[in-house]
Amino acid sequence: MQLNNVYVRATGTTCGIDEFNGPLGQYFDRHYPDFHFGHKSYELAEMAMLQDAISHALKKGKLKKDDINVFLGGDLNNQVTASNYTAKDFQRPFMAMYGACATMGLVINTASMLIENHCIHNANCFVCSHNATAERQFRYPIEYGVQRKETMTTTATGAVSVILDNNPSAVRIEALTIGRVIDMNQSDPNDMGRAMAPAAFDTLVNHLKDLNRQGTDYDLILTGDLSTYGKSIMKELMNENSVTYNEYDDCGCLLYDSDQDVNQGGSGPSCSALVAFGYIYQKMLKHKYKRVLVITTGALLSPVMTNQKQSIPCIAHAFSLEVVE
Amino acid sequence: MQLNNVYVRATGTTCGIDEFNGPLGQYFDRHYPDFHFGHKSYELAEMAMLQDAISHALKKGKLKKDDINVFLGGDLNNQVTASNYTAKDFQRPFMAMYGACATMGLVINTASMLIENHCIHNANCFVCSHNATAERQFRYPIEYGVQRKETMTTTATGAVSVILDNNPSAVRIEALTIGRVIDMNQSDPNDMGRAMAPAAFDTLVNHLKDLNRQGTDYDLILTGDLSTYGKSIMKELMNENSVTYNEYDDCGCLLYDSDQDVNQGGSGPSCSALVAFGYIYQKMLKHKYKRVLVITTGALLSPVMTNQKQSIPCIAHAFSLEVVE
Numbered sequence: 001m002q003l004n005n006v007y008v009r010a011t012g013t014t015c016g017i018d019e020f021n022g023p024l025g026q027y028f029d030r031h032y033p034d035f036h037f038g039h040k041s042y043e044l045a046e047m048a049m050l051q052d053a054i055s056h057a058l059k060k061g062k063l064k065k066d067d068i069n070v071f072l073g074g075d076l077n078n079q080v081t082a083s084n085y086t087a088k089d090f091q092r093p094f095m096a097m098y099g100a101c102a103t104m105g106l107v108i109n110t111a112s113m114l115i116e117n118h119c120i121h122n123a124n125c126f127v128c129s130h131n132a133t134a135e136r137q138f139r140y141p142i143e144y145g146v147q148r149k150e151t152m153t154t155t156a157t158g159a160v161s162v163i164l165d166n167n168p169s170a171v172r173i174e175a176l177t178i179g180r181v182i183d184m185n186q187s188d189p190n191d192m193g194r195a196m197a198p199a200a201f202d203t204l205v206n207h208l209k210d211l212n213r214q215g216t217d218y219d220l221i222l223t224g225d226l227s228t229y230g231k232s233i234m235k236e237l238m239n240e241n242s243v244t245y246n247e248y249d250d251c252g253c254l255l256y257d258s259d260q261d262v263n264q265g266g267s268g269p270s271c272s273a274l275v276a277f278g279y280i281y282q283k284m285l286k287h288k289y290k291r292v293l294v295i296t297t298g299a300l301l302s303p304v305m306t307n308q309k310q311s312i313p314c315i316a317h318a319f320s321l322e323v324v325e
Numbered sequence: 326m327q328l329n330n331v332y333v334r335a336t337g338t339t340c341g342i343d344e345f346n347g348p349l350g351q352y353f354d355r356h357y358p359d360f361h362f363g364h365k366s367y368e369l370a371e372m373a374m375l376q377d378a379i380s381h382a383l384k385k386g387k388l389k390k391d392d393i394n395v396f397l398g399g400d401l402n403n404q405v406t407a408s409n410y411t412a413k414d415f416q417r418p419f420m421a422m423y424g425a426c427a428t429m430g431l432v433i434n435t436a437s438m439l440i441e442n443h444c445i446h447n448a449n450c451f452v453c454s455h456n457a458t459a460e461r462q463f464r465y466p467i468e469y470g471v472q473r474k475e476t477m478t479t480t481a482t483g484a485v486s487v488i489l490d491n492n493p494s495a496v497r498i499e500a501l502t503i504g505r506v507i508d509m510n511q512s513d514p515n516d517m518g519r520a521m522a523p524a525a526f527d528t529l530v531n532h533l534k535d536l537n538r539q540g541t542d543y544d545l546i547l548t549g550d551l552s553t554y555g556k557s558i559m560k561e562l563m564n565e566n567s568v569t570y571n572e573y574d575d576c577g578c579l580l581y582d583s584d585q586d587v588n589q590g591g592s593g594p595s596c597s598a599l600v601a602f603g604y605i606y607q608k609m610l611k612h613k614y615k616r617v618l619v620i621t622t623g624a625l626l627s628p629v630m631t632n633q634k635q636s637i638p639c640i641a642h643a644f645s646l647e648v649v650e
Binding site for chain 2: 001041043070077078080081084087088090091092093094095096097098099106113116118119177178179180183300302303304305308310313315
C-alpha cells in the first residue's frame with residue numbers, strides 16, 4: 001500500500017547498557033546503567049524506559065500528551081503489560097497490539113493507514129522490551145543462569161516512541177505491507193531467526209509485487225531480528241528467487257558488536273525499532289540513505305503451545321521510510 | 326467518530342455448552358458438548374471453535390478467505406495464541422490486537438476506521454475465549470478445583486467472527502469511540518467488574534460528547550462484562566452524572582441464566598461478542614432495536630503485575646450498531 005500523507009515528526013529511543021555499549025549506542029537518546037535502575041521490578045523498569053522514550057519523542061516533537069490523537073503500542077509481556085500499564089498515564093485513546101518482535105511494524109502500519117486517510121492527524125507509536133522480563137516470560141528467569149543455546153538471540157532492552165503525523169517533515173512513511181502468518185513447521189523456540197526468515201521473505205515479495213517494485217528500489221532492506229542464521233537464509237531466499245537488492249542487513253546483527261555475548265544477535269520489538277528509528281532514521285536525516293524498507297519480524301510462539309509440541313507461526317510487517325526532497 | 330460506509334455483512338458465532346444452555350443459546354450458530362470436543366488440549370479446542378466461527382461468517386457472507394482484505398483478531402491467551410495460531414490457516418494479512426475482554430471493540434473499531442476511509446474494502450474481525458484456557462492463564466487450572474470468590478465472573482467459552490464491508494446491508498457500524506486506560510486503584514483480580522465500570526462510563530461520556538448525543542439516542546446501551554456488581558456501579562455513575570438512557574444492560578448478565586453457576590455473570594472477549602453479534606444483531610435484523618451502543622470492557626490485568634501488588638488498569642472500546650432504513 002502506497003502512502004502520501006504520513007511523516008515522522010519525532011522519535012524517542014531509550015536502551016539498556018548492552019545496547020549502549022554496542023556500535024549504535026551513541027544514536028540513542030538515553031541509556032540506563034543496569035536492568036533495574038532504581039525500580040523494584042524488571043517490569044517497572046521496562047515501563048519507566050517506555051515512559052522516557054515517549055517523553056523524549058513528545059519533547060522533540062514539541063507536543064503534549066493531549067495533542068496526540070491516538071497512542072498505539074505493544075510489547076512482549078503477557079497481557080501486553082508494559083504498554084497497557086504505561087497507557088494509564090496518557091489518558092488518551094489507546095490501541096494495544098501484539099506482533100511479537102514485529103510489533104513496531106504493526107503499530108506503525110496501523111497508525112499510517114489511519115493518518116493517510118485523515119481518520120486521525122497524528123499518533124504516537126511505541127514498543128518496548130526488557131531482556132529480563134522476556135527471558136522469564138518465554139524461557140527461564142535470568143537468575144537461573146540457564147546455559148544459552150548457540151542458535152539463540154538476545155532480547156534487546158529498550159523502548160522506542162515514534163510520532164507520526166500529516167505535517168510534512170524530513171522523513172516519511174511512503175509505503176507499507178501487513179504481513180501474513182507463515183508457519184514452516186519449525187518448532188525449536190531456541191532458533192527463532194531461522195523460523196522467521198520465510199515470513200520476512202513472504203512480506204518482501206508481497207510488498208514488491210503490490211507496489212510493482214524491485215528490491216533495488218531501496219537503498220537498504222532491513223529485516224528485524226533474524227539472527228546471523230536467519231539472515232543467511234533470507235539472503236539465500238532472495239538469491240534463489242532472483243530478488244536483487246542494493247544492501248541488505250538485519251537489525252539484530254547491527255545492534256551489538258560481534259564480541260558482545262549475545263549469541264546470534266539481538267531480538268525483541270525494541271531491537272528493530274532502535275535500529276530503524278535510532279540509527280537508520282538519523283542516517284536518513286543526513287541523506288546517507290534515501291529509501292529504506294524495514295521488515296519487522298515476529299515469532300508468534302507461546303510457551304504453552306511449544307510445550308504442546310506445536311510449531312512456531314511467524315509474521316513480518318514492513319514499512320518503507322523515505323527522505324522527503 | 327461517526328461513520329457512513331461500514332456495514333455488517335455476516336456473523337459467525339460458536340459457543341460452549343454452558344453458553345448454549347443459557348437463555349441466548351438458540352441464537353448461536355454452533356455449540357460443542359464439552360471443553361475438549363475431541364481435541365487434545367483446551368487451546369486446540371479454542372482454535373477449532375474460532376475456525377468454525379470464521380467459517381460460518383464466510384459461508385453466510387458468501388466469501389472465501391482470499392476475498393478478505395485483512396483479518397483482525399485477538400483473545401485472552403498469552404501471545405494471543407489462539408488468534409495467531411489460527412491465522413496461519415488464512416494466508417491473509419493479519420493484525421493481532423489485545424484489549425482483554427474489550428478486544429472485539431478494538432478490532433471492530435480498527436477495521437471500521439480502515440473501511441470507512443477506503444483503505445480496505447472488507448475485514449474479518451474475530452475474538453475467542455475458552456473458560457479452561459483463561460482460568461489457567463489468569464488464575465488456576467480448573468482441575469485444581471479452587472473455590473471461586475463470590476465477586477468473580479465466568480469466562481465465556483465461544484468464538485465470534487464478524488465480516489464488515491462497505492456494501493450496504495441491514496445493519497451498519499455508525500459510530501465508534503476508542504477507549505482510554507482508566508485505573509481507579511482497584512487491585513483485586515477477583516472483582517474485575519467493579520474495576521471496569523469507571524472505564525465503561527468514561528468511554529460512554531466521551532462517546533456522547535464526541536457525537537453531541539444523549540444516552541437516550543440509543544434504544545439500548547450494552548456494556549461488555551461488568552458483572553452484576555459492576556452493572557449496578559455503571560447505573561449509579563449514569564444516574565449521578567445525569568446520563569439518561571432508554572434501556573441499559575450488561576452482556577455478562579444476559580449470557581447466562583441466574584440459576585447457572587457463573588457467580589456474577591459472564592466475561593471474556595467472546596461474552597460481549599456473542600451477545601452483541603449473536604443475540605442483539607438478530608434482534609436488530611427484526612427491528613426490535615434500531616440503534617444499540619455496545620461498550621466492550623476489558624480489565625488489562627496481568628498475573629505478574631497483580632503479584633507485584635499493582636492495580637488493574639481497565640479500558641472500554643465502544644461501537645454503535647444501527648439498522649439501515
